[in-house]
Amino acid sequence: MASIVNITEKLGSQAAAKAFTLTSAVWFAFATSFGMIAAGYLIAPDFMANIEFIQFGRSRPIHVNLVLFGFVTPGLLAAALYYAPRLLRTHLYSQRLGVVTAILWNLTLVIGVISLGMGYSQGREYAELPWAVDLMIAGLFGLVIFNLFMTVHRRQEPILYVSIWYACAAVVLTAVGYCLGNVIWKPDSGALLGIPDAILLWFYGHNIFGLLLTPLALGVAYYVLPLATRSPLYSHTLSLIGFWSLIVVYTHVGTHHLLQVPVPTWLKAISIVDSVGMVIPVMVFLINIWFTVKGKLGDIHADIGAKFVFTGTIMYFFANIQGSFMALPQVQRVTHFNNWVVGHAHLGVFAFAGITALGGLYFILPKITKKPLYSRYLADLQYWLILIGVSVMIIDLTIVGLLQGNAWLNGETVYRVLPEIHLYYVIRASAGLFILSGAYLGLYNIVRTLFFNPGAATE
Amino acid sequence: MYYPYFISYMLAGLVIALLVFAWAMKNDQFRDQQRARFLPLFDAPQRKSARASRVSRIEVYTLFGLACVGLCSSFAVVIFALLRVE
Numbered sequence: 001m002a003s004i005v006n007i008t009e010k011l012g013s014q015a016a017a018k019a020f021t022l023t024s025a026v027w028f029a030f031a032t033s034f035g036m037i038a039a040g041y042l043i044a045p046d047f048m049a050n051i052e053f054i055q056f057g058r059s060r061p062i063h064v065n066l067v068l069f070g071f072v073t074p075g076l077l078a079a080a081l082y083y084a085p086r087l088l089r090t091h092l093y094s095q096r097l098g099v100v101t102a103i104l105w106n107l108t109l110v111i112g113v114i115s116l117g118m119g120y121s122q123g124r125e126y127a128e129l130p131w132a133v134d135l136m137i138a139g140l141f142g143l144v145i146f147n148l149f150m151t152v153h154r155r156q157e158p159i160l161y162v163s164i165w166y167a168c169a170a171v172v173l174t175a176v177g178y179c180l181g182n183v184i185w186k187p188d189s190g191a192l193l194g195i196p197d198a199i200l201l202w203f204y205g206h207n208i209f210g211l212l213l214t215p216l217a218l219g220v221a222y223y224v225l226p227l228a229t230r231s232p233l234y235s236h237t238l239s240l241i242g243f244w245s246l247i248v249v250y251t252h253v254g255t256h257h258l259l260q261v262p263v264p265t266w267l268k269a270i271s272i273v274d275s276v277g278m279v280i281p282v283m284v285f286l287i288n289i290w291f292t293v294k295g296k297l298g299d300i301h302a303d304i305g306a307k308f309v310f311t312g313t314i315m316y317f318f319a320n321i322q323g324s325f326m327a328l329p330q331v332q333r334v335t336h337f338n339n340w341v342v343g344h345a346h347l348g349v350f351a352f353a354g355i356t357a358l359g360g361l362y363f364i365l366p367k368i369t370k371k372p373l374y375s376r377y378l379a380d381l382q383y384w385l386i387l388i389g390v391s392v393m394i395i396d397l398t399i400v401g402l403l404q405g406n407a408w409l410n411g412e413t414v415y416r417v418l419p420e421i422h423l424y425y426v427i428r429a430s431a432g433l434f435i436l437s438g439a440y441l442g443l444y445n446i447v448r449t450l451f452f453n454p455g456a457a458t459e
Numbered sequence: 460m461y462y463p464y465f466i467s468y469m470l471a472g473l474v475i476a477l478l479v480f481a482w483a484m485k486n487d488q489f490r491d492q493q494r495a496r497f498l499p500l501f502d503a504p505q506r507k508s509a510r511a512s513r514v515s516r517i518e519v520y521t522l523f524g525l526a527c528v529g530l531c532s533s534f535a536v537v538i539f540a541l542l543r544v545e
């Protein structure tokens with residue numbers, strides 16, 4: 001206990017946000033390292049053949065769980081823990097609780113990586129983590145909910161700004177959805193039986209992107225972009241319409257992952273209609289935020305955080321347009337079960353949510369440390385490394401997806417297609433190197449800014 | 460039979476969402492929307508706004524180019540898929 005008081009004091013006034021910032025930066029580096037290992041196996045299956053801990057079937061879920069729960073979520077939460085008290089004109093309910101949450105968060109991730117590496121996986125995508133880790137994650141979200149809601153409860157500002165709505169909804173819906181999707185009441189298998197399990201899993205799986213990453217990222221964008229351009233939000237009413245329509249529409253799309261599976265047709269129809277309907281909340285958000293920053297691109301360029309976040313909004317546009325098409329059964333006959341979807345996943349989770357998270361971190365860092373960023377140059381370099389890396393990766397994976405989808409429709413055998421796409425796997429790994437170096441540069445920059453920053457205090 | 464569970468979960472979700480919405484109505488969360496637009500700007504330091512530089516324009520064009528590539532590939536695949544429908 002005493003040591004936690006100590007750590008909190010050492011971290012200063014914004015201890016919780018700082019702790020989550022560091023968490024995100026560290027796991028970004030680890031997560032991309034595991035991504036590189038996985039990409040290596042796809043190029044050469046006997047790459048590091050005898051190391052069980054990191055063989056493809058283990059490094060892939062480690063990569064995916066780390067980017068979701070280690071990098072993007074803590075990054076977006078760091079920004080939320082900073083902006084929530086400001087928008088509510090109060091203090092965070094407990095900085096100490098925030099730091100405890102961050103420490104436990106890291107502990108959970110370490111245990112998660114070790115168990116996946118040792119082969120303790122429940123084998124359901126996005127729900128691989130074993131039961132004990134599931135419980136810990138649910139508990140962590142509980143702690144965040146408590147801190148956030150107590151802050152809301154003590155607010156001086158009666159109106160909840162749209163970012164607050166998004167942040168609160170994200171953590172509550174995820175806490176509940178996580179327990180359900182991981183079938184937490186069945187510790188041994190963590191699964192139902194048969195088709196209902198697939199339906200439940202993808203209801204949960206899509207909610208990780210739609211009701212955790214997306215709302216948290218939109219909350220950050222709605223805070224950072226008006227502030228960086230010093231313009232009021234174009235329309236707060238519109239933003240609330242966007243919020244409620246997102247809650248209504250996004251909860252129904254899970255089955256679009258199962259269009260090639262014998263699930264009830266009415267469920268597929270709902271998921272397709274709502275996937276196309278996602279255009280409404282997305283366009284509401286984009287129109288609102290782009291009108292807010294209209295004519296202020298200079299300000300966005302001047303603030304590295306805003307630059308990342310603005311880029312994230314553009315990527316959100318693509319993820320949505322692409323996603324809505326991918327939910328059409330005719331299109332999905334080509335794009336399903338191949339690298340097209342992996343391309344979309346990197347577009348959504350990384351280019352949209354991840355880049356927005358980085359933007360949130362760079363935006364709050366000077367404010368929580370009360371010093372300028374250690375190096376704006378490094379941050380710019382990271383921006384370009386990541387942007388080039390992820391764009392090349394997405395385009396590359398999209399091409400591979402088309403090759404594979406076409407071959408599948410033509411009934412070509414897999415062993416003939418694999419040599420054809422080998423080159424693209426090499427290109428994907430090279431693009432990954434850009435992202436990997438971006439991640440480590442960012443880690444260095446953030447650690448320097450937090451702990452060893454020679455810059456003069458700004459306030 | 461999982462349907463009763465699924466349906467009761469959906470109903471619970473619906474009811475909670477409606478309750479939150481009713482709370483928001485009652486607490487005037489949808490009033491005073493003009494002031495709400497300015498909430499992030501509270502205590503924002505006044506700075507002169509930055510002028511767009513040449514570099515930033517190049518960046519915008521690059522992003523716009525990426526946007527076009529992305530859109531084109533999406534449309535290409537739709538057309539491709541539709542052509543393949545026998």
Ligand code: HEM
Pocket residue numbers: 125209210213214256257275276278282316319320321322323324325326327328332335336337341342344345346347348349352353
């Ligand atoms: C907003 C509208 C969106 C729609 C309509 C949409 C639609 C889809 C569809 C139909 C699939 C399944 C493709 C298949 O298996 O054939 C999919 C997969 C996926 N989407 Fe989206 N998407 C959207 C946005 C996003 C966003 C914003 C993210 C990330 C934050 C995201 C992350 C993912 C991921 C990670 C997968 C891969 C799932 C897997 O492992 O199979 N999507 N999306």
Ligand code: HEM
Pocket residue numbers: 032033035036038039042060063064067068071072341342345346349350351354428429431432433435436
């Ligand atoms: C060094 C950079 C990266 C490399 C080399 C890389 C590589 C990979 C590989 C090899 C897979 C498995 C694909 C398969 O099974 O065919 C994968 C999946 C995935 N990666 Fe990455 N990745 C990188 C960065 C990231 C980042 C930064 C994020 C998110 C912030 C991310 C999110 C994901 C997701 C969500 C999946 C699951 C996709 C699906 O199931 O459809 N990756 N990645």
